[in-house]
Amino acid sequence: MRSYLILSMCLLFLIQYFFPFDWLKNMVIGITLVAFAVSAMHARAVPRWFGISMMAIGIVLEFNKGEGFAGIRQGIFMNLPLIALVVLVPLLSVPLKLGGYFEAIDALLQRLKHHPRKLFAGITSVLFILGPILNLGSIRIVDELLKNLRLPPAMLAKSYAV
Incomplete structure (x- = not known):
């Protein structure tokens, strides 16, 4: 299920990149948060607490900056290209292998x-x-x-x- 969440997050991000609808952006961010939570539950102890603490520190910093939920939303969405790249680049080997x-x-x-x-x-x-x-x-x-x-x-x- 975690893999499907991450792949659907990447797919929806790519769709939203070419067709920028605000509701789709909110859906991508929601799926990202769900994928983070599911991945954190399945992670080993040290990576889990490292990821959760970094997310919590980021949220606290955004609220201290005065940005609130809009800043958190923007921060999550700014990191999605990197996440999509890390997830999808290994898939480039599929056509090379099949060809x-x-x-x-x-x-x-x-x-x-x-x-x-x-x-x-x-x-x-x-x-x-x-x-x-x-x-x-x-x-x-x-x-x-x-x-x-x-x-x-x-x-x-x-x-x-x-």
């Missing part, structure tokens, strides 16, 4: 096993090709972190180019 790409890469690397330089070049090439695809999700997270800073456009262009 036979892993077997082809494995066969290539097996042939290069006795040639260390070529093996290193092969591994580096695979990582060079797959790395940018897997890092695409980080652009959304960086954008969320920096959008309220009002940085000069020239600085943003240079930082995204690097």
Whole structure:
């Protein structure tokens, strides 16, 4: 049940990202809180108390800041891209596995096993090709972190180019 809650939270977050309805945002936040509670109940003792105490500290800080429930709602929603990324990026391996790409890469690397330089070049090439695809999700997270800073456009262009 916990896995279904987390996957439905990610799916609803993605839908809400493209179709921003306030009621859907509230539903995503509600499912997030339920998923957190269910996950906390099933966690081992130390991670459970660590997670619950961090959530409680965050809630107390938001109320002390004067933001109240709106700040808590915003804080939960700001962390959802990172949670969705961590949950959904492993699913990118499914098409690669079903398409036979892993077997082809494995066969290539097996042939290069006795040639260390070529093996290193092969591994580096695979990582060079797959790395940018897997890092695409980080652009959304960086954008969320920096959008309220009002940085000069020239600085943003240079930082995204690097």
